[in-house]
Every structure is written in structure tokens, then in C-alpha cells.
Amino acid sequence: xxxxxxxxxxxxxxxxxxxxxxxxxxxxxxxxxxxxxxxxxxxxxxxxxxxxxxxx
Amino acid sequence: xxxxxxxxxxxxxxxxxxxxxxxxxxxxxxxxxxxxxxxxxxxxxxxxxxxxxxxxxxxxxxxxxxxxxxxxxxxxxxxxxxxxxxxxxxxxxxxxxxxxxxxxxxxxxxxxxxxxxxxxxxxxxxxxxxxxxxxxxxxxxxxxxxxxxxxxxxxxxxxxxxxxxxxxxxxxxxxxxx
Numbered sequence: 001x002x003x004x005x006x007x008x009x010x011x012x013x014x015x016x017x018x019x020x021x022x023x024x025x026x027x028x029x030x031x032x033x034x035x036x037x038x039x040x041x042x043x044x045x046x047x048x049x050x051x052x053x054x055x056x
Numbered sequence: 057x058x059x060x061x062x063x064x065x066x067x068x069x070x071x072x073x074x075x076x077x078x079x080x081x082x083x084x085x086x087x088x089x090x091x092x093x094x095x096x097x098x099x100x101x102x103x104x105x106x107x108x109x110x111x112x113x114x115x116x117x118x119x120x121x122x123x124x125x126x127x128x129x130x131x132x133x134x135x136x137x138x139x140x141x142x143x144x145x146x147x148x149x150x151x152x153x154x155x156x157x158x159x160x161x162x163x164x165x166x167x168x169x170x171x172x173x174x175x176x177x178x179x180x181x182x183x184x185x186x187x188x189x190x191x192x193x194x195x196x197x198x199x200x201x202x203x204x205x206x207x208x209x210x211x212x213x214x215x216x217x218x219x220x221x222x223x224x225x226x227x228x229x230x231x232x233x234x
Contacts, residue, residue, distance in 0.1 A: 045086070
């Protein structure tokens with residue numbers, strides 16, 4: 001897995017985990033702490049304040 | 057809804073990959089937690105082709121959104137945009153007691169739900185910051201600010217920058233109230 005990441009330098013990653021009704025971010029052991037790149041993450045899926053949908 | 061809380065150790069396993077990629081390549085990652093297939097199965101998803109296919113199809117639209125958004129992460133696309141789901145409120149404490157901070161509760165936004173009702177919180181990192189000011193008791197003016205690039209930066213990969221915002225204004229005003 002590390003070799004694949006080192007070779008392809010992904011922009012986004014979806015990392016499925018079982019199980020729970022949660023959406024986690026990197027460095028997510030702290031709740032309510034944004035991660036670097038959070039603006040792009042929030043733009044895509046929204047957050048508790050604002051939906052991602054730019055028309056709303 | 058009740059269920060056992062996920063052991064911290066299993067979450068840590070999922071994180072090692074995303075944290076590594078984030079620190080090394082600035083890869084932005086989501087970790088959606090999947091369903092349990094059959095209620096009560098918890099972490100052991102049933103070895104059932106039908107249920108696996110169902111779970112796969114449930115996650116597919118978001119995976120495609122992410123793939124389509126990768127060429128330009130600042131302008132993402134989503135199959136959900138334009139939906140008309142009614143506002144709802146998620147009381148996290150009844151689902152995940154260890155995350156029962158009310159700040160973590162989620163409310164779907166709606167014009168009829170005020171910011172205070174929705175109890176959301178948003179770090180200033182990506183909020184638009186506007187300067188509101190008055191000069192000599194005149195009308196309130198509003199001016200956009202830009203992130204200040206000066207100052208000393210420190211930290212490591214994955215750290216979050218808490219920005220200073222600056223506004224280059226008129227230096228000759230005599231009384232400014234912000």
C-alpha cells in the first residue's frame with residue numbers, strides 16, 4: 001500500500017472502514033479539529049454549517 | 057439506534073494509510089464507515105455476495121464524485137447537489153456517546169434553520185473574513201480581507217494554518233470602530 005501511494009501521489013483517497021455511521025478525515029483522532037486541506041474537503045461534501053452544494 | 061462503539065485500535069488501522077498519504081503527498085482522504093450488512097453484525101460484514109454488492113452500490117456514487125473531482129479539487133462535483141432533502145437534526149450523543157460534544161451534532165442546513173439552532177461550528181480557516189468598520193460614526197462599511205502571508209510559520213505536515221487576515225485600508229481615517 002505504501003509503495004502504491006509513493007508511486008501514484010493521489011490527490012484524493014476514499015478509505016472504507018467497517019463499521020459505523022461516521023465520516024472520518026485524516027488525523028481524525030481529534031473531533032472538530034480540521035485537517036490541512038479541509039477547505040477542499042468541505043467544498044466537496046459540506047460541513048455542519050453549510051452543504052457542499054454551491055446552490056444552497 | 058444502538059451499537060457497540062468501534063474499538064480505537066481498528067480506527068487507528070484505517071488512519072495509518074490516510075495520515076501517511078496526507079503527510080507525504082497532501083492526499084485528501086475521506087474514511088466513510090460502512091454498514092454492518094446485517095444489524096448486529098458489527099465489524100464482521102457477512103460473507104454474502106448480495107449484501108456486499110448492495111454495500112458497494114451504496115458507496116459507488118460518492119467514489120465516482122471523488123474521482124471526477126480529482127482533476128480540480130477546488131471545484132468538486134457531487135451527485136447530491138440539487139437534492140431537496142428536508143432539514144434534519146442528528147443528535148450524535150445517542151449514537152456515539154464518546155463524541156457527545158454538542159458541537160459535533162449535525163443539522164442539515166435550511167433557510168429556516170438559523171445558525172444557532174444548527175449548532176454548527178466552523179474553524180476560521182476556510183471562513184470568509186470581512187472587515188466591518190465605521191469612520192467618524194458614519195455608515196458601516198464592509199471590506200474583504202485576504203490571508204496575510206507574513207509572520208513566522210512553523211509545524212509539520214498535516215498541521216493546520218490558523219491564518220491572519222489583513223485589510224489594506226485608508227490610513228488617514230481618524231476614528232475607526234470595528
